[in-house]
Amino acid sequence: MTGTGGGGAGAPAGVSPAAASPPGAGPGFETRAIHAGQEPDPVTGAVIPPISLATTFAQEAVGKHQGYEYSRSGNPTRTALETCLASLEGCAHGLAFSSGLAAEDAILRLLRPGDHILIPDDAYGGTFRLIDKVWGPLGISHTSVGLGDLDAVAGAWRPETRLVWVETPSNPALSIVDILAAASLAHERGGRLVVDNTFATPYLQQPLALGADLVVHSTTKYLGGHSDVVGGFVATDDPELADEVAFYQNAVGGVPGPLDCYLVLRGAKTLAVRMDRHCANAEAVVEMLVAHPAVSRVLYPGLASHPGHDLAARQMRGFGGMVSFVVAAGEAAALEVVRSTTLWTLAESLGAVESLIEHPHRMTHSSVAGSPLEVDPGLVRLSVGLETASDLLADLSAALDRAGN
Numbered sequence: 001m002t003g004t005g006g007g008g009a010g011a012p013a014g015v016s017p018a019a020a021s022p023p024g025a026g027p028g029f030e031t032r033a034i035h036a037g038q039e040p041d042p043v044t045g046a047v048i049p050p051i052s053l054a055t056t057f058a059q060e061a062v063g064k065h066q067g068y069e070y071s072r073s074g075n076p077t078r079t080a081l082e083t084c085l086a087s088l089e090g091c092a093h094g095l096a097f098s099s100g101l102a103a104e105d106a107i108l109r110l111l112r113p114g115d116h117i118l119i120p121d122d123a124y125g126g127t128f129r130l131i132d133k134v135w136g137p138l139g140i141s142h143t144s145v146g147l148g149d150l151d152a153v154a155g156a157w158r159p160e161t162r163l164v165w166v167e168t169p170s171n172p173a174l175s176i177v178d179i180l181a182a183a184s185l186a187h188e189r190g191g192r193l194v195v196d197n198t199f200a201t202p203y204l205q206q207p208l209a210l211g212a213d214l215v216v217h218s219t220t221k222y223l224g225g226h227s228d229v230v231g232g233f234v235a236t237d238d239p240e241l242a243d244e245v246a247f248y249q250n251a252v253g254g255v256p257g258p259l260d261c262y263l264v265l266r267g268a269k270t271l272a273v274r275m276d277r278h279c280a281n282a283e284a285v286v287e288m289l290v291a292h293p294a295v296s297r298v299l300y301p302g303l304a305s306h307p308g309h310d311l312a313a314r315q316m317r318g319f320g321g322m323v324s325f326v327v328a329a330g331e332a333a334a335l336e337v338v339r340s341t342t343l344w345t346l347a348e349s350l351g352a353v354e355s356l357i358e359h360p361h362r363m364t365h366s367s368v369a370g371s372p373l374e375v376d377p378g379l380v381r382l383s384v385g386l387e388t389a390s391d392l393l394a395d396l397s398a399a400l401d402r403a404g405n
């Protein structure tokens with residue numbers, strides 16, 4: 001650890017991406033989730049990293065210390081988290097932040113006034129607000145473009161374009177962007193590719209192995225996984241980018257507290273088993289929705305009819321736990337469905353053990369109502385949780401039966 005708050009240096013070098021790791025290529029994803037950065041404490045033998053609340057660390061002589069001076073710059077619980085998550089993304093460097101947006105903000109600080117960024121036309125609302133309302137007035141311009149169409153991306157490219165920002169699967173349409181192709185397009189033109197890997201998680205998708213320069217996460221979602229901690233993360237294999245982001249982590253100070261680091265680390269240990277079940281439960285829900293007469297359309301990359309299906313099958317290990325669908329009878333019926341489920345909780349956010357249901361047009365995506373990015377008012381978004389699948393199906397289909405009458 002350095003005083004500028006680096007991290008992830010302990011990640012095993014040359015770890016293969018989980019989705020591609022052949023037998024014998026080093027520890028597998030689940031092993032790294034449980035052990036990377038989490039060796040038993042050498043002093044006490046404790047099998048999990050302690051929650052190190054100390055803000056400052058004793059120095060033997062001026063500048064002579066054990067790697068930690070002050071907890072904004074570096075903290076042992078944070079190092080454990082950063083090492084583990086970097087290992088899960090298959091890279092050497094990881095930096096943890098107090099929220100997903102703080103992590104995104106640290107990346108945007110790499111830009112300078114006059115620079116331009118290409119963002120998805122269905123970007124996460126908070127990402128759009130940060131780029132448009134915070135960085136726009138400071139001289140960073142952006143163009144929203146449908147990143148599924150790489151000709152459109154090439155067409156929107158300007159000499160001052162520095163970054164392409166990808167979310168795949170996207171929210172709430174669950175459209176898929178070709179990470180490999182987007183990375184080569186960005187690199188040919190001297191730009192960089194950032195992938196928000198929140199929806200897929202490192203278990204289902206490894207953007208750095210596909211050519212992305214930086215991965216960003218809201219660890220609030222699947223990585224934490226239990227609706228009890230807000231956090232963010234940046235992963236990269238590029239040591240210079242890592243140094244720059246680490247500089248902003250320390251200089252700006254959007255760091256997570258040690259208890260938050262512990263909670264995200266605890267969540268990460270079970271990420272693989274949770275994601276397998278999120279995917280299986282989502283598939284059961286999708287099968288029910290496709291057959292239900294009150295539903296006119298189901299958006300899920302696992303469906304052969306989804307425009308991104310083949311691409312998702314290529315670049316993801318599974319299709320994820322997020323599902324959107326359109327209620328045929330329109331907005332009033334969709335509002336009735338989200339109101340009347342009892343097991344599915346009506347709430348924003350996603351990625352935790354509890355199943356959630358929401359109405360994007362009026363909730364998560366209300367800020368784009370009336371714009372070309374407006375979400376279908378009949379659309380319902382699900383974050384499929386880990387309850388018994390038959391219970392989830394029974395509750396949702398009963399709500400749809402009522403809406404269909």
Ligand SMILES: *Cc1c(COP(=O)(O)O)cnc(C)c1O
Pocket residue numbers: 099100101102124126127167171196198199217218219220221230231232
């Ligand atoms: C939630 C979310 C964010 C923002 O993360 P916070 O932890 O809420 O700051 C960014 N991107 C995506 C895709 C998200 O779902």
